[in-house]
Amino acid sequence: MITIALAKGALLNDSVRSFAAVGLDFAALLEAGNRQLMVPSRCGRARALLVRNADVPVYVSYGQAQLGVVGFDVLQEHQMPVAQLVDLGFGGCRMSVAVKASSPYRRAADLPAHCRIASKFTRCAESFFDSLDLPVELIHLTGSVELGPITGMSEAIVDLVATGRTLQENGLIAIEDLFESTARLIGHPLSLRLDDGAISAVVQQLQALHHRAEAP
């Protein structure tokens, strides 16, 4: 049986829809009041493991799940040994540098050396500011990163921006993007090599589905 790690939260609806389109029905995950973290597909050929976004590549890299769906942002931050198989297209957002709208900074390179940057994605932020050759002090937060500039703890933040509404509500503006992120299908390299065809069938169907969606 194939085990597929799915991320709780914003990616879940589209993840379930993607697998439904290739014959794996995990709709039970979306039922209100579902507390189960392991749910078999209706056909019995696969099961879904419902975990936090950041934990998807952990389960896949240890082979506890052969496939997983996770944001590209998580893959960039955690650099786990997993195979990136398909760009699923949904869950689009940008990893951006944002500052107070009232600040004078309009590009990341405008920020003063040794300024403080708050982020949930400190590894992404570190490599970005390294590439600018701008030394900064990184402050790791686990949520509500927009409070960094509001409280005066940091000059800027590096965070995921989808609609931009959270930034706007907090008087912040994005001034530069590190990269764009979408949901990715990832796989456990060894499981893919030893696959008897069941895993690659799912991967190929999702690939075909996405290429059709991309065609004009």
Place this chain on the structure above:
Amino acid sequence: MITIALAKGALLNDSVRSFAAVGLDFAALLEAGNRQLMVPSRCGRARALLVRNADVPVYVSYGQAQLGVVGFDVLQEHQMPVAQLVDLGFGGCRMSVAVKASSPYRRAADLPAHCRIASKFTRCAESFFDSLDLPVELIHLTGSVELGPITGMSEAIVDLVATGRTLQENGLIAIEDLFESTARLIGHPLSLRLDDGAISAVVQQLQALHHRAEAP
């Protein structure tokens, strides 16, 4: 004005009640539908900053909040430079090693060398197993740690146990405790030294309140 960092989640109700008892009313934080992360007390002498549990010592160590309420577990895991002022008594739980009830392990020292331990608290776990001189492989997860042994990814977990219900529902049992945790009042060391009396008044009232609660 004093800024007090409060943790979202399980500690929030009791935190608000504690400060209400010393004259700082943050009840607005508990209103259904509250989206504000900064809320002034009704008297205007203080404001609360509503952040994630793990972020409380970050805001306090940078002095953006002069006081904060956070679980001892977070202080043990992150070792930030903050002053521990009062054991507030609520939010009691244990940091425990847990295994499958069906496993043969009944003490942490029974676990095989180089076994895998899944945890949100990998630093606590590491220093505990170091103290046993037992080499283990730590797997950092951000949630639903009980899936570690269930999926076979890890032999054991190190996690917070309050009622034990989550363990029981997942067929796990706690076999050894690392430490007990309760909510702590913490302070920014420099703010405490430079205090004109406003901060120490709050600290002393909370101290007195808690000692009364402890008396028979």
